[in-house]
Amino acid sequence: MPGTEFFGEEERKEVNEVLQTTCLFRYNHDELRQGHWKAKELEAEIAQFTGANYAHAISSGSAAVACALAASGIGHGDEVIVPPFTFLATIEAVLYAGGLPVFAEIDETLCLSVAGIKAAITPKTKAVLLVHMCGAAADMDGITALCNEKGIKLIEDAGQALGAFYKGKSVGLFGTAGAFSFDFFKITTAGEGGLFITNDEETYKKADTFSDHGHSHVGDNRGMEPHPYLGFNFRISELHAAVGLAQARRLPKIISLNKKNKRYLKDQLRTIEGVTFRRMEDEEGDSATFLNFFMPTPELAQQVVARLAKEGIGGANYWHTNMYHFINQWGHLKELKSAAPLAIHSLGAPQDYATLELPKSQEVVGRLISFGIRATWSQDELAKLGTDLKRIIEEVLAS
Numbered sequence: 001m002p003g004t005e006f007f008g009e010e011e012r013k014e015v016n017e018v019l020q021t022t023c024l025f026r027y028n029h030d031e032l033r034q035g036h037w038k039a040k041e042l043e044a045e046i047a048q049f050t051g052a053n054y055a056h057a058i059s060s061g062s063a064a065v066a067c068a069l070a071a072s073g074i075g076h077g078d079e080v081i082v083p084p085f086t087f088l089a090t091i092e093a094v095l096y097a098g099g100l101p102v103f104a105e106i107d108e109t110l111c112l113s114v115a116g117i118k119a120a121i122t123p124k125t126k127a128v129l130l131v132h133m134c135g136a137a138a139d140m141d142g143i144t145a146l147c148n149e150k151g152i153k154l155i156e157d158a159g160q161a162l163g164a165f166y167k168g169k170s171v172g173l174f175g176t177a178g179a180f181s182f183d184f185f186k187i188t189t190a191g192e193g194g195l196f197i198t199n200d201e202e203t204y205k206k207a208d209t210f211s212d213h214g215h216s217h218v219g220d221n222r223g224m225e226p227h228p229y230l231g232f233n234f235r236i237s238e239l240h241a242a243v244g245l246a247q248a249r250r251l252p253k254i255i256s257l258n259k260k261n262k263r264y265l266k267d268q269l270r271t272i273e274g275v276t277f278r279r280m281e282d283e284e285g286d287s288a289t290f291l292n293f294f295m296p297t298p299e300l301a302q303q304v305v306a307r308l309a310k311e312g313i314g315g316a317n318y319w320h321t322n323m324y325h326f327i328n329q330w331g332h333l334k335e336l337k338s339a340a341p342l343a344i345h346s347l348g349a350p351q352d353y354a355t356l357e358l359p360k361s362q363e364v365v366g367r368l369i370s371f372g373i374r375a376t377w378s379q380d381e382l383a384k385l386g387t388d389l390k391r392i393i394e395e396v397l398a399s
């Protein structure tokens with residue numbers, strides 16, 4: 001959890017600069033804010049880091065996905081292809097936009113596969129909401145080619161993949177819009193926060209307007225601004241943006257330490273016959289937040305996870321049984337339980353989520369263990385972890 005691993009003086013300095021003014025609001029009030037524009041600075045920092053033409057900071061990663069959908073024109077009744085392996089926010093964003101999620105298969109990339117997407121396309125498909133899981137990019141050459149060929153919009157939920165690149169291009173820039181999260185668990189944290197990126201000016205303006213009650217953000221009289229269309233409040237506060245800014249400046253260092261530590265652990269496991277790794281088209285572009293590896297069977301993966309827990313070794317995620325990251329535990333979705341009626345209730349679900357079979361995704365996620373990489377491990381800690389991991393896996397395989 002690197003974002004929270006490096007946290008201190010720099011974050012406090014940025015927050016204190018905001019607190020020395022009375023303006024915790026990101027827009028206007030130029031005379032009160034004494035020259036501090038933390039949300040704008042955060043946007044500039046991430047735009048530079050990712051190479052995006054436009055970046056727009058907002059209140060959460062979920063809000064960023066909602067903005068990406070809205071700005072891409074995805075809404076009521078639109079079928080959106082989604083993965084069954086993601087943080088639930090991806091699916092919720094489609095549902096609350098009035099859209100209809102269509103689940104497709106993932107593969108060993110841990111992301112939607114070209115074959116999976118192809119099989120899920122119907123005449124009503126409007127978009128693919130691609131999720132770059134566990135810190136690295138999907139198969140972007142294949143997926144962008146397929147979306148272009150079929151005339152389907154590509155939107156990227158890169159909530160877990162800030163710092164991931166594919167052949168030199170940041171995730172989030174392959175389709176119409178991309179979304180990042182700065183929540184507690186991500187590579188950099190703002191406490192709460194998210195960010196929207198795009199290379200298209202029109203899409204950026206739509207997201208900017210949508211995230212703030214339709215404000216055009218033209219001029220300096222907020223009450224008299226034009227409102228080209230309706231929106232909602234997904235604004236980030238200057239306090240959160242201040243933390244996010246200090247954290248964003250740490251990205252290059254975090255990624256380089258992640259990569260070094262991940263490489264070490266991976267080298268320890270590489271020699272074990274039976275262990276394989278998440279497929280990456282561009283390993284250099286990995287943000288290296290997780291070492292993702294496969295055991296030969298789900299049973300063996302569960303045994304390794306149980307042994308790690310028994311020996312008090314933290315860091316292993318087994319998503320197959322996680323309540324928020326894999327479709328198996330989404331009973332509320334399968335029964336379409338929501339606080340209030342959604343479009344999907346009147347339009348009808350495009351698939352029966354309760355009986356839907358996704359054998360490839362089941363097999364992949366069942367065998368998967370995602371080990372969280374820490375940037376601050378000492379060489380001793382790393383060496384011990386490598387030895388322990390290797391021993392436990394070998395013992396389970398031998399038993």
Ligand SMILES: *Cc1c(COP(=O)(O)O)cnc(C)c1O
Pocket residue numbers: 060061062063065086087089090131157158159160181182183193194
């Ligand atoms: C974390 C995450 C989100 C949601 O981000 P929040 O900031 O917690 O709202 C969305 N999508 C994915 C893939 C995520 O991992």
